[in-house]
Amino acid sequence: MKPIWIVDDDPSIRFVLEKALAREHLPTRSFTNPREVLDALTELGAGTSDQPAPQVLVSDIRMPGGTGLQLLEKVHALQPGLPVIIMTAYSDLDSAVSAFQRGAFEYLPKPFDLPKAVELIHRAVQESQREDVAQDSPAATAEMLGQASAMQDVFRAIGRLSQSQVTVLITGESGSGKELVARALHKHSPCAGGPFVAINTAAIPKDLLESELFGHERGAFTGAQTQRRGRFEQAEGGTLFLDEIGDMPFDLQTRLLRVLSDGHFYRVGGHSAVKAHVRVIAATHQDLERRVQDGAFREDLFHRLNVIRLRLPALRERPEDVPMLTRHFLQQSARQLGVEPKRIADAALARLAQFGFPGNVRQLENICHWLTVMAPAQVISVQDLPPEVLAVPAPCAPQALPGSAPAAPEPPPADAAVPPDAAVVPVRAPLRSTTLDAVLSPQREGAAPADTWEDALAAQAQTLLGTGQEAVWDTLTRRFESRLIRTALAATHGRRMEAAQRLGIGRNTITRKIQELGLDVQDDDKNSL
Known part of the structure; x- marks a missing residue:
């Protein structure tokens, strides 16, 4: 210290x-x-x-x-x-x-x-x-890697913008690496000598966000015992990265528009304008045009931010980059843990490439950390992959047919508890069900086994897609997550912390999911010793 x-x-x-x-x-x-x-x-x-x-x-x-x-x-x-x-x-x-x-x-x-x-x-x-x-600008940030044409387009755009300080809006799904792009834009810009300051506007309570952005004067509100510089002042001469800009409260959007328009702002409780010499880069996973139509985002601010737009592709759109990124993250994880880097077999790489990665590059990085710790041998094989990857059935050659037997051993069911000291993920018999509702419900006693639950999921998805329904991913994901959380809570008698631990997620994550999914569940943690 x-x-x-x-x-x-x-x-x-x-x-x-x-x-x-x-x-x-x-x-x-x-x-x-x-x-x-x-x-x-x-x-x-x-x-x-x-x-x-x-x-x-x-x-x-x-x-x-x-x-x-x-x-x-x-x-x-x-x-x-x-x-x-x-x-x-x-x-x-x-x-x-x-x-x-x-x-x-x-x-x-x-x-x-x-x-x-x-x-x-x-x-x-x-x-x-x-x-x-x-103000700390990391000396060695994670590299941006990618051979896919979509990533090459991003690299070319960063190169073209290297001599400019124009405002940039980065769009892409959560976990796709938007902050890495923002850091690269800063590093290869005329203001690279200044600080890179990042703030997630969705992670800070509305009442505190204004002070975080613009600072406050001493005595501006209860508890403001000293003058405090906001992120705009901290980023003076450099770059301010506004992550998840689509979630910014509407009244603060007006203040941000003023700064982008004339380059001046006022601290909370202040009466003297402060000049901001800052390049602004914003990012969002949301459809800002739709937010504008819904009245949740100012149209004039959208046009101020949308000077140059960079779309970052999801990892599932560039599966050819999965092997390169996997080897990079395995090396990085080994350095962090001080162990010898593990290698991954071609079959395991192929299985990883078939995974959809809803969490994008961030999820792949987490999987590589998991493999570095949990895989028992120096060479990672298919059976060493985490349950969420093995839950995706391997396609048969030349292509998977409905009802065909999977080529790889079936993974454990989603609600199966993995012993904390287990070195290898155990292989269990598949949970069988004829419909998705049955898959996402407790198994009925005496039910006749039919297709695997993965096949039932595929059939249900095919039905929804065939009817032209939109947002099929969100629909099925919400139903799956709801059933998984309810099952875990039932197994732990309503104790959220224990349920989160057994599911392998954080307490904050399960609480947020319960709220997002509108689940009516009790939290018995406060009643447990």
Whole structure:
């Protein structure tokens, strides 16, 4: 963890703060005057120091060789996002105003209450970590790989846009790699030297999103104890990536349109316009034209964002890229885990390529992590693949016929629990049913076995497609997920956490799915010990 830098000519103050922060497991580094601090920062900037950069700077206001306010200005020139807390025994209005005008995180009068001082430093650490996440541009992001013609079109578009800072709208399904495209656009652009700041507008509550985007002034609302820079200011001179822009609240769309139109915005509670020198890249998995027609998205904002549109293909549209991506992710996973990379047999690769990947590239990456941990041998075979892949029947040569026997061993049913210490996925007898409703319902006692449940699913899909029904994928997926979640909850007596664990998904995921599917179920976790 980065240290807290303390600068004060009074050794007793340094000692007290060092001991208090040590009890909080916060490392410190102390200085006696501003000159030492500036020399240390200069060495960090030149790369000649082996010391870590500061997380927070706590400085006295009056010291030999310079004041804390002068140090504050110089530090912000060298480390713009570093929170600085100014301490002083001379508590007067001018000092307080000057400290905040020059960008101090907080003003701490002496003598101070030590627990409150430590609490303040903790808040400054949180702000520093937030800045680090926002401004840090990873040195080595995941590569964009693809030989398919659709991906080559994306690569060509990135190349053509490399000399431009025009606004770009990236469309594509969830997990298809939209943020990777945004990072590539930033990396190969005139603003590559600036920060890349990403924000998922769907993941932040509506009441907080405005402050996250535009920042707020001290006292703008309850709890706003300091001025806070928003993502637009953090991305100054670089790129702001607005993910899932289709979910942005309607009233905030108006504010975003204003920024894109004239390049100015106001912090929450502020009265002075702030100029934004930022390139905006937006992304969505939704049909924005349909959102505009439905009145959920501003048409003028849509046209502002839709200057250049890049469509990222789903992984199922480029199956020829699956082998290359699989080997890449297996290598990447092995590096992360510190193990020898596993190899994958051609038959297993072929089976993977037949999978539809509803979660796209992200799902393939997760599968490769799973294989690195769970596959028992160094060479991954078909039976080592995860259940969701094996659940898709392998086609027979020359093509699969309705009711034909599958070429590979049948996978376990969807509700079969896999022992946590199992090295290989067990092979069970197939669940048989004659209709999809029966497949997605508990097996009736005494029912005569007929086709496999996969064949019943295929027949049901064929029926729906033959009638011209739209959104067949969503229809069948909702029914399958509903039945799977209800079955898991029944097996765990309504305990969502246990059901999520046995299904191999997160607690938040099962809760979100229950809400999306409108399932009327009780959560008995609160009643369990």
